[in-house]
Each structure stands twice: as structure tokens, then as C-alpha cells.
Amino acid sequence: MAGPVLEIRNLTKEVPTGNQEPFVIFKNISLIVKEGEFVSIVGPSGCGKTTLLRVINGLLSPSSGQIYIDGKEQTGAGKDLVMGFVFQGASLLPWRTSVKNVLLGLEGKKNSGEAEEIARFYLSLVGLSGFEHHYPHQLSGGMQQRVNLARALAVDPRILLMDEPFAALDAQTRTFMQLELLRIWSQTKKTVIFITHMISEAILLSDRVIVFSHRPGRVRSEFAVPLARPRSLDIKSDRRFVELENVVWKQIEEEVRAAREGSPI
């Protein structure tokens, strides 16, 4: 059995503030993610979730600690594209059509015919066949996030990093996209780290849910989700689902309360 896809050891990120004390965003985070695992991170706003993903992706360097991908230590943004990133906000390039947006990470790495074929395949995987030549402004919010997902998947990453990908969607679209993600994940078997504020979303999608403390972010607790796959919306009424949701919610509530006492949010 091969080692874990991702291993994080004692990762800390601080930023200098000008005065003595640096601003600690997260502290001593250790995490192991296995091949094909779907891990969610939930935690109060501002606890450093986005920053953690950026550090994992090599967009920021950690203040201390190590990141290993397939056992290889990562130092800065390497040349190889081993991670796909779905950003928190809209990040499609408005001057590129869907297929061109998906092609962004493939251009120059594959010959153009092959790349185009891959891009079209992933667009169809996310359910956007027929929308290849639409510009982002011609797509709904849900469709735009599908393109984002296709773009991240198209580079065939070892790890898919998703930062609140559905936060901007309305409740109906969001639920639908969660089911779509379940389907796509079962078809691609990717290793996913998924950040969300919505506890039910985390439980529905994940094998494991990790709860972060308030800033400086630390791993407060983690829960294996005891629900069999394939999953449907029905599991939301499963007793274990509801119990887990309550437990996680209580912890986050405590963290938010603690954060308020420490400093204003």
C-alpha cells in the first residue's frame, strides 16, 4: 500500500505586522489525506482555511512545517501541476469561452488536438456539453462553477483543492451541485480537500470532516462520516447524519463564541 497522497506536518503561517508580535493565521496543523479520500474542513470565518489551501498549493510559503505530496517534500510553487484549485469567488477568465477556460492549464503541455479533446471531455463530465463556446457572462452561477471544476479536473491533479465552491449559489442550485459533485467524484476518484461553511454539505460529501478552531486556526477535532456510499439526499434524515451535524455545529458555535470574546469579528 502506497503512502498518503498528502501529508502536512506542523504547518504554521504567520505574517509580520510591523510591531513585535507576528499575526498568526494558523498554527501547528498536521493532516494526512489518503488516496481517493474526500476531506472537508469547516471552521469559523477567518480561521485561515483559504490561507491553508494557498500554502498547500504553493501560492504562499509556510512559516514553518512541511508539506509532502506522494512522499515528496514541497518547496514553493513547483513546476509540476499536481493540484487543481477551485477558488472561493468567480475566477473564470471573462475573455475565454468555457472550453478555452478549461484549456488554460493544458495549453503548451499537450498538443492542441489532444488538449481540446480533454477539455471537452471534462466539460461533458460536469454536464456542460453544448456550452463549450459560451462566455462566462452567458452562463449561470452554477454553470460557472461547473466550468471551474472542469478546469481544475482537466489537469488531472493528484489533489483537488476546493475553497467554498458553492458559497455564492442559491440554496436549490447548491443542493443540486452537491449531488453533481458526488457523482463526479465517484467517477474520477480524486483526492479532494473541500472547504465549506455548511456543515450538512461537508457531511454529505465527505469521508472525513475536520473542524478548525478560531484564529489562529488549529485542528480542533475530526470525524469520520459513517455513512455508506453512494449517497443521496435521503441520508440527511439518517439519525447518524443529524447527530454528527449537531456535534459539529456545537463545536463551531463554541469556536465562534470564543473568537468573539478574544477579538471582534
Add this chain to the structure above:
Amino acid sequence: MQQRGLRRGLLSILGGLILWEVLTRLLLEDELLIPPPTSVARSLWKLSFAGELNRHLYATLFEFACGFSTACAVGIFLGYLMGRYRWFDELMDPWIATLYSIPVIAFVPLIIIWFGIGLFSKIVVVFKITAVAIMLNTAAGIKNIDPVWLELSRSMRLSPWETTAKIRLPAALPYIITGMRLGVGRALLGVIVAELMAANEGLGYLLREASETWDSPKLFVTVVLLAAMGMGSFGLIKKGEQRLAPWRESAEW
């Protein structure tokens, strides 16, 4: 919808022309002051038949095109560097301010002394008028790029060169086009002023000649042509914008 708008516009112009014709024929004895449209048309016909018009029109267009494309190339290049590097921006700033503050009217005689009355001096004049707007707008576009796109670029491991070509320049394109649009009308004016002052061909030259010989139909022909050129170049940029930046639904004018 658009068709009907166009038809009404044409109708309105036609009505104006008829009114003009009737009024000048009824009220004015002398065609010298304001020639009726038919005289202008006759003059246009005569001029183009003699091949004279073509030559002047072509000269002006050529000067304009050379100057404008030089201004675009240099303006985008320098504007990009200004947008990327603060020190370069600060280096350029006083020069741009100087260049911008010199009035064209004062600039032209100097340019004619330095570069003569030929093509090159006209290119310099057009460049002076347009380059600054293109430069400043390009720089603004490069500076105002959404940081998410740069993050995307790094996350996709694009090279610096790819980031420029695929992210920064397309992101700045609407700004660049705005700069071009701002410059185009004034550039045309610049060419004409330069030709008025010193030239041996071009519409500005024709304008001067017509005015010196009191040939008002000819004068009117030139003015109409200039208006057409202005409208044409405006339309061309609009077309170019639709082609280059189709994601921008409609350009507000």
C-alpha cells in the same frame, strides 16, 4: 429595431440636406458663403474625377494610420511596463505630463522645423496626441487586474510570459481600447492641423488651398470628408472592440 433607427437617421439627414438646398437657393444670392448641397456634390465629383481627391485623402489616411499604429504599439508597450513596474511609472511620469501639457498648436511648428513637412512629422504629431492616452489607460488596466486571476495563473503554473499573454494583456484590453478610442478623434484633428500649417498634400492642405482661393464648395467637400473619416475610424474601433473583446456585451459610448 436597429434598422428602424438607421432609417430614421438617414431620413433626418436627407431632410436636413433638402432644407439646406432650398434655403441657400432662396435666401442667398452668392454661393460663396454657403454653397447648396448640389454644388458641394458637383465639386466632390469634379475633384474625385481629377484624381486630386484620392491623392489627398490617401495621404491623410496614410499619415493617420502610420501615426496611430505607432502610437498603439509604443503606447501599449510602455504602458505595460508602467503598469508592472512602479519605478518605470515614476520615471515616465514627468515626461508624460510634459508631453501631455504642450498644446498641439504649439507643438506642430516645432515638429515641422525638426522633421520637415513630410510624412514623418505627421506621424510624430499623431503619436504625440494619442500615445499618452493609450499609455495611461494600458498602465491602469495592468495595475487594476483582479488578483484572483494572477493567483489562478500561479496555481496553473503559467510562466511569466504566459501570464502576460494570457492573463494581463487580455485583462487590460478594455482599458487599452478605451485609450485608443479617446485618441482617435483628436489624432485626426492633429493631422489636419499639421497639414494646414505645412504640407503639400492631404486634406488639411486641400482645406488651406480651398480657403485661399475662396472655393467654398471645395471647402465643404473637405469638411464632409473629414467628418466621414472621423466617423469611419470611430466605427472601425467599435468593430475592432466587438471582435477583440466579445465578452464585453456592449460598449458604452
